[in-house]
Each structure stands twice: as structure tokens, then as C-alpha cells.
Amino acid sequence: MALLDVQNLVVDIPTQRGVFHAVRDISFTLERGETLAIVGESGSGKSLTSLALMNLLPKLMKRKAARLTFDGNDLLDMPERGMRKLRGDCMAMIFQEPMTSLNPAYTIGDQLTEALRCHRSVSASAARDRAVQLLERVGIAAADRRLKQYPHQLSGGLRQRVMIAMALMCSPDLIIADEPTTALDVTIQAQILRLLADLKKEFGMAMILISHDLGVVARVADKVAVMYAGSVVESGPVRPVFNAPSHPYTRGLLSCIPVPGRTAPGAPLGAIPGQLPNLIGWLEGCTFRDRCAFAAPECAGEIPTAEPEPGHEVRCVRLPALAGAA
Amino acid sequence: MSDTVLELRDVTRRFEVSQGAFRGSAMLTAVSHVSLQVRRGEVFALVGESGSGKSTLAKMLLGLLPPSSGEILIDNAPLSRRNRVAVARRIQPIFQDPYSSLNPRKSIAQLVALPLVVHGVGDRASRRAKVLEMLDMVGLPRRLLDAYPGQLSGGQRQRVAIARALVMRPEVVICDEPTSALDVSVQAQILNLLLELKRELGLTYFFISHNLAVVEHLADRVAVMYLGRIVEERSRAGLFAGPRHPYTRALLDSVLTPDPELGLPDTQIGAMMANPMSDDSGCPFAPRCPSAMDICRTTAPPVRTLSDGWATCHLNQEQEEALSAS
Numbered sequence: 001m002a003l004l005d006v007q008n009l010v011v012d013i014p015t016q017r018g019v020f021h022a023v024r025d026i027s028f029t030l031e032r033g034e035t036l037a038i039v040g041e042s043g044s045g046k047s048l049t050s051l052a053l054m055n056l057l058p059k060l061m062k063r064k065a066a067r068l069t070f071d072g073n074d075l076l077d078m079p080e081r082g083m084r085k086l087r088g089d090c091m092a093m094i095f096q097e098p099m100t101s102l103n104p105a106y107t108i109g110d111q112l113t114e115a116l117r118c119h120r121s122v123s124a125s126a127a128r129d130r131a132v133q134l135l136e137r138v139g140i141a142a143a144d145r146r147l148k149q150y151p152h153q154l155s156g157g158l159r160q161r162v163m164i165a166m167a168l169m170c171s172p173d174l175i176i177a178d179e180p181t182t183a184l185d186v187t188i189q190a191q192i193l194r195l196l197a198d199l200k201k202e203f204g205m206a207m208i209l210i211s212h213d214l215g216v217v218a219r220v221a222d223k224v225a226v227m228y229a230g231s232v233v234e235s236g237p238v239r240p241v242f243n244a245p246s247h248p249y250t251r252g253l254l255s256c257i258p259v260p261g262r263t264a265p266g267a268p269l270g271a272i273p274g275q276l277p278n279l280i281g282w283l284e285g286c287t288f289r290d291r292c293a294f295a296a297p298e299c300a301g302e303i304p305t306a307e308p309e310p311g312h313e314v315r316c317v318r319l320p321a322l323a324g325a326a
Numbered sequence: 327m328s329d330t331v332l333e334l335r336d337v338t339r340r341f342e343v344s345q346g347a348f349r350g351s352a353m354l355t356a357v358s359h360v361s362l363q364v365r366r367g368e369v370f371a372l373v374g375e376s377g378s379g380k381s382t383l384a385k386m387l388l389g390l391l392p393p394s395s396g397e398i399l400i401d402n403a404p405l406s407r408r409n410r411v412a413v414a415r416r417i418q419p420i421f422q423d424p425y426s427s428l429n430p431r432k433s434i435a436q437l438v439a440l441p442l443v444v445h446g447v448g449d450r451a452s453r454r455a456k457v458l459e460m461l462d463m464v465g466l467p468r469r470l471l472d473a474y475p476g477q478l479s480g481g482q483r484q485r486v487a488i489a490r491a492l493v494m495r496p497e498v499v500i501c502d503e504p505t506s507a508l509d510v511s512v513q514a515q516i517l518n519l520l521l522e523l524k525r526e527l528g529l530t531y532f533f534i535s536h537n538l539a540v541v542e543h544l545a546d547r548v549a550v551m552y553l554g555r556i557v558e559e560r561s562r563a564g565l566f567a568g569p570r571h572p573y574t575r576a577l578l579d580s581v582l583t584p585d586p587e588l589g590l591p592d593t594q595i596g597a598m599m600a601n602p603m604s605d606d607s608g609c610p611f612a613p614r615c616p617s618a619m620d621i622c623r624t625t626a627p628p629v630r631t632l633s634d635g636w637a638t639c640h641l642n643q644e645q646e647e648a649l650s651a652s
Contacts, residue, residue, distance in 0.1 A: 041509040042480075156376070185375035186536060186580040187593055194590045212509065215539075215582030219590050238586045256514035258543035259583045260566055265543055266521060269514035275479060 002029040003173060003206050004053070007067035011048050011230075014060060018280040022048050022061070024230040024287075028223075030206050032173065035197075037209040037221035037238070041253075043276050044227040046210045050176045053208075054093060055083050071173060088115040092167035096179040098159035102151040108162055109147030116169045134165040138195060157188040164196065171203055178210040193220055214257060218242050226250050229276055229287035236312030246306075246314040248292045248322065286316065294318050330402070331530050332364040332387065332417075332498055337396035339382055356382040358554040359396070364498070369524070369531040371545035371562075373538065373577065379554040380534045384502045387532065389413045400498075415445065418491035422503035424483030428475040434461075434486055435471045441494045460489040463526075464519060481512035485519070492523065498530045506537065517544060538581045542566055547635070550574045553610035560635035570630075570637035573611045609640065617641060 011023035023045040030036050040046045052063045055075065068075045070091065075083070087093075092115075095101040103111060112134070113127035122130075128147065135143035138161040151159055160180065167175055177196065181189040197220060200207050211217050217224055218238060225235040226247065234247040245251045255270025263269065274291035277283065286292070289299040298317050306319045316322070339357040357379040364370045374380045385391040386398060389410055398405040400416060418441075421427040428437055438457045442448060448456065461468055464485040475483055484504065491499055501520065505513040521544055524531060535541050541548055542562065549559040550571065558571040569575045576593045596614040609615070612622040619640060627638045 041511060186538070187375065187576050187595060190580045190582070190591055190593050194592065197590060213582070214510070214584040218584040218586045219582050219588060242584055242586045253510060254584060256510045257584065258517075258539045260539055260542040260578075260581060262583075263543060265562065268518045268521070269543070271515050271518065272511040 001072065003032045003071055004028075004030040004208075005067055005069045006053070006065065008065055009049065009052060009068065010064040011045065011052050011057065012062040012064070014062070015280065020280050021282060022230055022279065023052065024283075026225070026227070026230075026232045028225055028232070028235065030174070030208065030223075032206050033200070033204050035200065035207045035209060035220060035222045037211060037217040037224045038227060039211055039214060039217045039224060040227035041212055043229070045230040046227050047178055049227075050093070050178055050208060050210050053176065054087060054091065055080075056087075056093075085119070088172075089119040089170045090172055091174040091176065092170070092172040094163050094167045094175065094177040094180045096182055098156060098163050098183065099151075101163065102159060104151055106150075107147065108149055108151065108154070112147070112162070112166050112169060115166065119170050130169060131165070134168055135162070137168075137199070138162075138165045139191070140165075157184055157192070160184055160188075160192060161195075164192070164199070168199065168203065172205060174206045174208070175200070176208045176210070179212070180209070181216065182211075182213070189216075196220075214242075214253060226253070229279060229283075231287060231315070233288065233316070234312075234314045236309070240309045240312040244308070244312075246308055246312075246319060246322070247288075247316050248294050248318075249288045252291075294322055296321075329365050330363045331366045331400070332532065333399040333402070334360050334362050334383075334387075335397045335399065336361050337383075337386065337393045337398060339379075339386060339391065340394045355554050357386070357393075360551075360554075360556055361396075362549055362556065362559065364530060364532055366497070366530055367528060368546040369533055369544050371533045371535060371541040371548045372551055373535060373541055373548060374551035375536055377553070378551045380551055381502060383551075384419070384500050384532075384534055387500055388417060388419055411445065414441070414496075415494055416496050417498045417500060418494065418496040419500045419502060420484075420487050420491050420504045423507050424475075424480055424487055425507070427487055428483055430475050433472050433474055434466075434478075437475070437486060438489045438493055441490060445494060447494075456493060457489075460493050463492070463523070464489045479512075480508050481515060484508065484512075484516050488516075488519065488523070492527065492529075495527065496529075498532060500532045500534070502534045503536070504533075505540065506535070513540075520544070538577055539583070550577065555610055555638075557611065557639070558635070558637040560632065560637070564632070564634040570632065571611075571639050572615045572617055572641070574637075576614075609638075617645070 007027045009023060009026050013020040013022055028036060038046045038049060051057050057063055065076060109131060112131040116122060116127045116130060131147060132143045135146060140146055140158060140161055181192050184192060193216065209220060221238045224238050224241050225232045228249045234241060234250045245254055252270060252272040258269060272291055277287055277290055285300040286303050289295040296318055303315050303317050306314045308314060337357060337360045341354045341356055342351045343354045344351050372380050386393050389405055405413060435457050438460055439453045442453045442456060458468060466482060466485050505516050508516060523529060533545060545562045548562055548565045549556045550573065552573050558574045569578050576595045579591045579593045594616040607626050608623040609627045612618045622640050627640045629636050629638045
């Protein structure tokens with residue numbers, strides 16, 4: 001049985017002008033030890049998806065799903081008290097901004113041990129030992145001394161390592177990392193990603209990586225889901241998706257990034273003209289059709305899911321026509 | 327007319343940093359003995375991570391911050407002897423964050439026309455015509471003339487910032503991370519626009535970035551900055567084919583191309599930063615350098631001239647070649 005099973009997840013935001021469908025009907029499963037990357041641009045709904053899994057959405061947003069189970073537990077009917085038991089213990093989150101998601105008024109040690117002391121009956125000194133052990137594991141020297149420091153005394157890279165150690169305190173089964181390296185320098189980014197990959201292997205965790213960076217996703221993930229305007233337009237194992245991108249949006253995104261040695265310097269980069277559609281009200285058909293060079297009348301109708309390879313799913317009705325054009 | 331449009335001669339900038347009550351203050355050297363020349367019509371890229379001093383350097387080039395020592399020359403005349411308004415005619419900035427660099431209470435027309443007003447160019451009607459011309463040039467629809475920044479998307483705002491920077495037809499544009507706050511599809515559009523405008527108007531770009539893939543795409547020459555010092559300055563092709571400084575090599579290794587076969591790189595560099603407050607004489611990169619020797623910690627590395635630039639490192643040529651081969 002899959003560790004996480006999400007079927008037809010929807011996140012709706014009521015507004016004065018109607019219902020804004022921020023996440024539209026997305027489904028995926030995640031096995032233990034697997035890394036799923038959700039990739040998309042701002043406004044694609046990728047961060048709301050992760051908050052919806054943890055039931056951390058702001059109150060006015062509505063979450064619906066046909067099925068949402070974690071380790072056999074139904075999260076849809078779970079009361080808040082049950083969710084609190086899971087959060088930080090079995091499922092943990094690493095947030096994007098280490099500067100704002102650590103509490104400036106508490107020491108690193110207080111914040112690290114809080115989750116463990118909440119969920120397990122351990123002594124203060126045992127929790128401290130665990131914190132020191134994890135800080136060392138994430139590559140922080142003089143961990144003893146760091147526990148007494150406050151977040152502002154640490155650099156951005158160190159703070160992000162503290163966030164990772166904090167998420168690992170209770171050895172969770174699932175880690176959700178929302179842009180864990182976006183705020184970091186490139187040389188540190190590679191180190192943190194390697195660290196996450198090593199720890200994931202060592203602790204046998206599953207990971208959901210939320211990112212806008214196709215390079216990070218390609219190097220880290222086992223499976224990838226490309227989101228556009230609240231829906232998953234293409235998903236599958238990372239190799240077929242990157243080696244044979246099939247949805248026009250995925251292809252467009254990949255053509256937008258310069259790749260040293262592959263794109264000719266100074267040559268125009270690919271572009272995706274236009275803007276995100278208005279997501280208020282239920283849109284029929286493909287949400288990308290207004291910006292798509294291959295759009296045809298049938299794109300306004302029901303979009304079937306094509307499967308060019310086992311597990312590689314593409315939501316595009318024009319796929320047979322596109323295959324010739326590629 | 328001289329070939330060099332912008333020149334830095336041994337420019338240093340120090341800041342006095344308070345160490346807390348009763349402890350007095352210490353000197354932080356943000357930019358240390360930087361010399362470089364920017365030729366007319368080229369894209370000169372300055373690469374560095376946070377804290378490397380690249381934004382301090384940009385502020386000095388714009389005349390917003392005087393250097394502590396050394397000289398900045400524009401067309402062979404010292405910047406310090408020109409007044410701010412005259413400098414602004416020749417050098418204009420484009421900043422990273424289009425959300426904070428535009429006054430939210432001014433309309434697009436007012437924002438783009440402001441440099442014309444400051445310099446007393448033309449009357450209302452001719453300024454309006456000029457603004458319309460700029461909007462066309464940067465690809466903004468004319469109907470946005472009376473819109474406010476809050477009504478625009480990130481890409482559109484960056485186009486406004488570009489229109490404002492170019493309305494006085496400056497010679498040099500200082501681009502400080504102009505695309506790092508944007509989504510990849512928007513980044514591609516802005517990079518394409520910057521290259522197009524450069525060809526059309528014969529501009530010189532001083533392009534500051536931490537994104538090596540972007541730098542590879544548009545730079546002619548590249549200087550790599552680490553803790554206030556330039557460690558390597560090369561032609562684009564030379565730098566990307568054979569980086570000489572260990573830091574440059576680590577930076578290049580950290581570029582994550584969307585290639586699922588490659589996995590995560592091991593940059594082999596530490597995360598320990600040298601203290602920018604201490605003004606010791608060794609190489610600033612020595613604490614993180616995988617090939618650091620004893621001499622690196624005590625003696626400033628010599629400048630080695632290469633066919634297409636220079637690098638400053640204690641490793642001799644054979645040692646470097648052995649490293650790049652491995």
C-alpha cells in the first residue's frame with residue numbers, strides 16, 4: 001500500500017467574484033523511500049497542494065478529495081487533534097524561508113527539541129542529545145554551542161540546515177520540502193540537496209519536493225508532476241518526463257532555461273507567451289490552451305490522459321498531432 | 327572615443343560595523359582592491375554569492391556610495407568629480423526586485439517619464455510621446471500607460487523598470503540580478519528583451535548575477551567575486567571551458583542542468599565562510615577550498631595572467647590542470 005494516496009484533490013478559495021479553483025483535481029501516490037517533485041511556476045498551486053496534505057490551509061480555503069490517505073489513515077475525516085499528532089512526528093515540513101520560519105525569540109535548541117518533546121515522552125537531556133546528533137548529521141560543527149544560539153546568529157545556509165534537522169527530529173515517514181534551497185547560494189544548494197538525498201536514504205523517508213527549478217527537480221526526484229494553473233499537466237518517472245517531455249507547457253518551460261553547452265549563447269530563449277488564465281469558475285478543457293502554439297478546437301473539450309510510456313501521463317488531447325511536430 | 331567605458335582602479339569599500347554595546351566597532355571590507363575595465367558594447371558579468379560585495383560594487387558604480395579608496399572612471403573621467411545627475415544620464419540601473427523598485431503610487435507613465443523630468447528634457451507632450459515609444463520598445467501595451475505597478479505582473483513591472491532605465495538612452499546599464507525574482511518563463515522573455523535592446527541601442531551591460539547558466543548565455547566577459555575580491559576574470563568561453571580558480575570550478579559544478587542522468591554534484595567545498603571582518607592576508611577562499619595549502623592561509627595569492635584574462639590562486643598550472651581533468 002502506498003504511503004500517501006491522493007485522489008482528485010481540490011483546493012477552492014471563495015472570493016467575491018466566485019470560487020477560485022487553486023488546485024484542480026490532482027492525484028498521485030507516493031511509496032516509502034520515494035521522492036516526488038512537484039514543479040511549476042508561481043500561481044500553479046504547488047505550495048497549496050503541500051499545505052492541503054498537512055491540512056495547514058488558511059481557514060477560508062476549502063479542501064476536497066475523493067481519497068486522501070497517509071499510512072492507512074484517512075486524513076479527510078481526521079480531526080485536528082489527530083492531525084496534530086501526525087504533523088511534526090510522521091509527516092514534517094521544511095519551509096522555503098529559513099529566515100522567517102524560525103522563531104527569532106527562541107534558541108535553536110528550544111525549537112529543535114519542541115517537536116520531540118511534544119510527541120514522545122523523552123527527557124530534556126535525551127531530546128538535547130538527539131538535537132546535537134542531528135545537527136552534526138546535517139553538517140553543523142560545534143552543535144553544542146549552536147543550541148544556545150538564536151536564529152539571527154546563524155547564516156542562511158546554517159538556518160536551512162537547522163530547519164532540516166528540525167524536520168528530522170521525530171524520524172518522519174514523509175518530508176515535504178517547499179523550495180528548500182531557493183533562498184540559498186548555489187554552492188550551498190548542491191550541498192543541502194545532497195544532504196537531503198543522503199538522509200532520505202538513511203532514514204527511509206519519502207519526500208515531496210516543491211520547486212520551480214527544473215534543474216533541481218531533474219537531479220533529485222524519482223517522480224515528477226508538472227503543475228500549471230492548478231492542474232497536473234504531465235507526470236511520471238523523472239527520466240521519461242525530462243528526456244521526452246510531451247506536454248507543450250513542459251516543453252515550453254524546458255526551452256526557457258539556458259543550459260550551458262546546449263543553448264547557443266546570445267540566441268533567443270524559448271518563451272511562453274501570455275499569462276495564467278483567470279482561475280475563477282470551473283474551466284472546461286485545457287487550462288494552457290490560450291498560450292499553446294498547438295491549440296486546436298478540441299482543446300476546449302474534455303482532456304483525456306495519454307500514456308506514451310508506462311507511468312508517464314500527459315494531459316493533452318493534441319498529443320498524437322504533436323508527436324509528429326517534435 | 328575610448329574603448330573602455332567604465333573602469334575601476336583599486337577600489338575598496340569598508341563599512342564600520344558595531345560589535346554591540348561597549349565593544350566598539352570593527353571594519354568590514356565589502357569590496358577589496360577591485361580593478362576592472364568594461365569595454366564599450368560588451369556584457370560584463372559579475373558573478374558572486376550573497377555577501378560577496380557585488381551589490382556594494384553596483385552602488386559605487388551608480389555613484390550612490392563613495393569608495394573608501396581607489397577610483398571609478400567613466401569615459402576616463404573620475405566619477406567623483408561629476409555630479410550625480412550627469413552620471414545618471416550615462417549609467418542607469420535595473421534592480422532585482424520589480425516589486426520594490428517601482429513607487430506603487432506613481433502611474434507607469436509617471437515612472438517612465440521621471441528621468442526626463444529630472445533632466446528637464448522636453449515638454450509634457452514630447453515626454454508623453456517618448457514614454458509611448460519606450461513602452462513599445464519594451465513590449466508593454468500602451469493601455470498600461472495610466473496603470474499602477476500593483477496592477478502589473480512581475481514580468482511587466484520589470485519591463486517598466488527597463489523602460490525607465492533606457493528612456494534617457496544611457497551608455498551603461500547596471501543590471502543587478504534583473505531576473506532572479508521572476509518565474510523561468512518570464513525570465514526567458516526578459517533576457518531576450520535585454521539582448522534585443524542591447525543590439526538595437528548599442529548598450530553596455532554590467533550584469534550582476536549568481537545564476538551561472540544565465541551568465542553563460544549572455545556575457546562576453548565574466549569576473550568572479552568572492553568575499554569582496556575578484557578571484558578570476560576571463561572571457562566567457564574561456565571561463566566555462568576551463569575555470570582556473572577552485573571557487574569558479576565549484577560554482578560551475580553547482581550549476582544544475584535539467585538532466586536526470588547526472589545526479590547531484592559533489593562540489594567538495596566546505597560551508598565555512600571566512601570572516602569578512604578580519605583583514606588577514608591569505609586567500610579568502612582558503613577555509614572552503616578543497617586544495618588549500620599552508621601558503622594559502624598566510625600569503626595573498628599571486629595574480630596569474632592567462633591568454634584571456636587572469637586568476638589569482640597559489641596552485642600552479644600543472645596542479646590546476648590535474649584538478650580540471652579529474
